[in-house]
Amino acid sequence: MTTPTKIPFYAKASLVFIGLFAFISMLFLTKRIILPIIYSTIIAIVLSPMVDFLVKKKMNRVLAIATAISLVSFVTILFVIVLASELSSLSDSFPKLVDKFYETLNSSVVWASGYFNISAQKINLYVADTKIAIMEGSRSSIGATLTTVGGMMIVLVLIPVYVFMLLFYQPLLLDFIRRLFGENNKKEVNEVLNSTKIIVRKYLVALLIEAAIIATLNSIGLLIIGIDYAIVLGIIGALVNVIPYIGGIIAVALPMIVAFVTKSSSSYALMVFVVYVVIQFIDNHYVVPKIVASKVKVNALISVIVVLAGGALWGVPGMFLSIPLTAILKVIFDHIEALKPWGFLLGDTMPVIALFKLKINKPKIN
Numbered sequence: 001m002t003t004p005t006k007i008p009f010y011a012k013a014s015l016v017f018i019g020l021f022a023f024i025s026m027l028f029l030t031k032r033i034i035l036p037i038i039y040s041t042i043i044a045i046v047l048s049p050m051v052d053f054l055v056k057k058k059m060n061r062v063l064a065i066a067t068a069i070s071l072v073s074f075v076t077i078l079f080v081i082v083l084a085s086e087l088s089s090l091s092d093s094f095p096k097l098v099d100k101f102y103e104t105l106n107s108s109v110v111w112a113s114g115y116f117n118i119s120a121q122k123i124n125l126y127v128a129d130t131k132i133a134i135m136e137g138s139r140s141s142i143g144a145t146l147t148t149v150g151g152m153m154i155v156l157v158l159i160p161v162y163v164f165m166l167l168f169y170q171p172l173l174l175d176f177i178r179r180l181f182g183e184n185n186k187k188e189v190n191e192v193l194n195s196t197k198i199i200v201r202k203y204l205v206a207l208l209i210e211a212a213i214i215a216t217l218n219s220i221g222l223l224i225i226g227i228d229y230a231i232v233l234g235i236i237g238a239l240v241n242v243i244p245y246i247g248g249i250i251a252v253a254l255p256m257i258v259a260f261v262t263k264s265s266s267s268y269a270l271m272v273f274v275v276y277v278v279i280q281f282i283d284n285h286y287v288v289p290k291i292v293a294s295k296v297k298v299n300a301l302i303s304v305i306v307v308l309a310g311g312a313l314w315g316v317p318g319m320f321l322s323i324p325l326t327a328i329l330k331v332i333f334d335h336i337e338a339l340k341p342w343g344f345l346l347g348d349t350m351p352v353i354a355l356f357k358l359k360i361n362k363p364k365i366n
Helices: 009-029 031-056 061-092 094-115 120-168 170-180 183-225 230-240 247-262 267-292 300-314 316-334 337-346
Strands: none
Touching: 009 031, 009 300, 031 061, 031 120, 031 183, 031 300, 031 316, 061 120, 061 230, 120 170, 170 183, 183 230, 183 247, 183 267, 183 316, 230 247, 247 267, 300 316, 316 337
């Protein structure tokens, strides 16, 4: 009888790190293929109950899938049209914003020249050199930008096709996953699949509710202050706020810039900051814990790490996907005995901290 050879810990750790490096490299190199499939899978999971409902109403499965995709596409296109019409009003005022920006820049140069005792000519030369460098970099990136836009258009066309195929072949794919892990693990596989579907659906619905609440609060706050383009800025702020932790900074920066260049007093920018701080407080302490965080049990530390990692790996789309993908990983880890510690690490269940009192034997005084 041969005794199994034990692999040293350093060898196991090396194999794990090499495997992770290869896996992450593969995800980065194939992002143009993987990202549309992941988004399509999430959309298919959300639309699956609607398709099942229509099928139960004696509708042909192909027709039910086409109806669900068409309905979602119509709502999305309608939202994009409304947002684009609001953005067009902002773009019409862009020359005014540019003039105001340069006026503010010249005033800042005069102030900096007097305060720091630096020649205004030197500051203007530095600004001019920086502008030339930015323009040269912009020209060199035009081709890459056009390529990216073209790729996004292709992805937007492919996603409905992917969603249709995933919904149509859903029974086949689910049965394949069950057969892949064998009959012995059938119960655990079904639990993981059901939990994954529930988490994805609840999380996306919660995000939509949160975005609607924050867009309303942003728009009302900006309208009360009297900031131009309040509605479009409120909607954009709510959309970028979906990106955890980082989106809130972007959401407040844009209306502050608009307030700074469109209003005569800089106090408007300060008022925008105060309003958004209040809204972020409401969002972080009431909306997110009650609506979003209750659906996805991932602690804040892991959330920040995976958002930054998702941005480094896949850019902004990776930031949006980081939290739901981490929640899915937690579900998988919680159902595999060897990976349960990792699932515990991803979760937000704090262990009880035991306080030990040290008993010190004091010398007896006779």
